Amino acid sequence: MxxxxxxxxxxxxxxxxxxxxxxxxxxxxxxxxxxxxxxxxxxxxxxxxxxxxxxxxxxxxxxxxxxxxxxxxxxxxxxxxxxxxxxxxxxxxxxxxxxxxxxxxxDLAPRSVPGLAEAIEAGQAEEFYTTHGARSLHQGLLNLRQGRLAVLIAGLPFKCPAAPFEAALLAADLLRETGAREHVRVDTLTPDPLPMPVAGPVVGQALVGMLSRYDIGFLPQRGLERVEGENRRLVFTDGSQEDYDLLAVVPPHRxxxxxxxxxxxxxxxxxxxxxxxxxxxxxxxxxxxxxxxxxxxxxxxxxxxxxxxxxxxxxxxxxxxxLGYEAPTPWFTGFGSCYIELGDHVAAKGEGNFLEAPAPMVTLLEPSARFHQEKADQETDWIKRWNA
Structure with a gap:
């Protein structure tokens, strides 16, 4: 049967x-x-x-x-x-x-933060988790000649823990290309104490150092309360506020x-x-x-x-x-990796066993053109495989 x-x-x-x-x-x-x-x-x-x-x-x-x-x-x-x-x-x-x-x-849930969905719809903020959002943010970066770019994590959890920091690095790279980088301050803001906290403090501190080398600020423990799009202002749960000229946001997920x-x-x-x-x-x-x-x-x-x-x-x-068939014993190893693009077709790579006890054993490997090519090869493989 x-x-x-x-x-x-x-x-x-x-x-x-x-x-x-x-x-x-x-x-x-x-x-x-x-x-x-x-x-x-x-x-x-x-x-x-x-x-x-x-x-x-x-x-x-x-x-x-x-x-x-x-x-x-x-x-x-x-x-x-x-x-x-x-x-x-x-x-x-x-x-x-x-x-x-x-x-x-x-799913993305921008409406779970007061003012965020309205700011995105009005063009007062951009997201990069959809093709439309990524293209719109690209145009926003091309138009940004001075001021402040804020790359914000609006809620936890979210897809791809490296993405917001990679976005800041790639945005800075594009601003260098347009000639606006020296006139634009770039900051990352997150509710977490460090980037990618699941990977441990060593990896987190290494990523903060990487951001610093590219003159990108890191503002931790900033839980977002609301977005005032008309004023280009972020209001946080501790009462602090930050202004921006261009906001690139990771919307809350649900x-x-x-x-x-x-x-x-x-x-x-x-x-x-x-x-x-x-x-x-x-x-x-x-x-x-x-x-x-x-x-x-x-x-x-x-x-x-x-x-x-x-x-x-x-x-x-x-x-x-x-279903009653013979098959190997199921066993998820917990091994995984991700790439962090820095710009100029160079990427770092984090990899390790996330199910290691008592905590994940993750190593952040030095940036190289080889890791950028690895990511491009993975992209090519997936697109060819599923678009056959």
Missing amino acids: SKTVVVLGAGVGGLSVASRLREQLPEKDRILLLDRSFDATLGLSLLWVMRGWRTPENVRVRPTPAALPGVEMVTTTVEAIEPQQRRVLTEAGEIRYDALVIALGA PPAAVVGPGLGTSGWIPVDARTLTTDHEGVWAIGDVTLLTLPNGKPLPKAAVFAEGEADVVAFGVARH
Whole structure:
């Protein structure tokens, strides 16, 4: 008797796990991949769009059946997940499953901070987590001739912990190219005490030093209360204020609406076993940005595509064993890496084991052109793989 496996979301995690499942399961079993559009942007390339090194069309991911042979692609919006009934409710109707993989990612929530959404809509602030936002910020940087660029983290958690600091470095690089850098102050502002705190204080201090070498300020422990866009002003929870001429913001993130409320997790983010990615519900796994994977030091695993891709094999093995087939024992190693672009086609690289006890063992490797090329090769691989 055939089985049905449903994968929700066609980001890097969903695409990877659907492909791995098709390799792992017999042909008679159905694999359904659900997404609202199957038309997305490669997240790791957005800062290159902001810098002007890529166009949105260069980095679109539009998977076709040829890229996912044997996987049924269903274009629909997921409205609710009912794990007790083993079904997913969608705009296209009810879909029942024998195994479910949730890879719905994280949504942007600028309206959770007073004034932020209005400032973005009015052009008084820019974000760089969408293609439209990255392109708009690129134009804003081209137009900025003097004043202050503030790169702000508006809430925790957020996707790609290095992104705001990489954005500041690449923005400074673009301002050097336009000749405006010596007239523009660049600062980063974050609620955290250090950049990328999950990687530990050594990496955090190294990143602060890297910012300093490029004359970029670092203002820690700044919890945002509201944005006064008309005044170009940021107001923080401690009562302090900062003015800006151009604001580049990481909006707060929230779990997708479909996973909030059905008992998958009290915070909305779905708790998973750190090694197997199983949830509290039998036959249900979650991977990528939608998860809450707690590390031995109590901090959450960063939300990054490299982890979602690494989790795909683990989940495919777990699903296969759940359905009664032979497969390797699922075991997520926790190893991951990320690149921090400095400009001039040079990048640093952080890598290590995030599930090491008692805390992640992460090393920040010195910047080089080789690491920039590694990131470009990864971009090329993903785009070719899914746009076949």
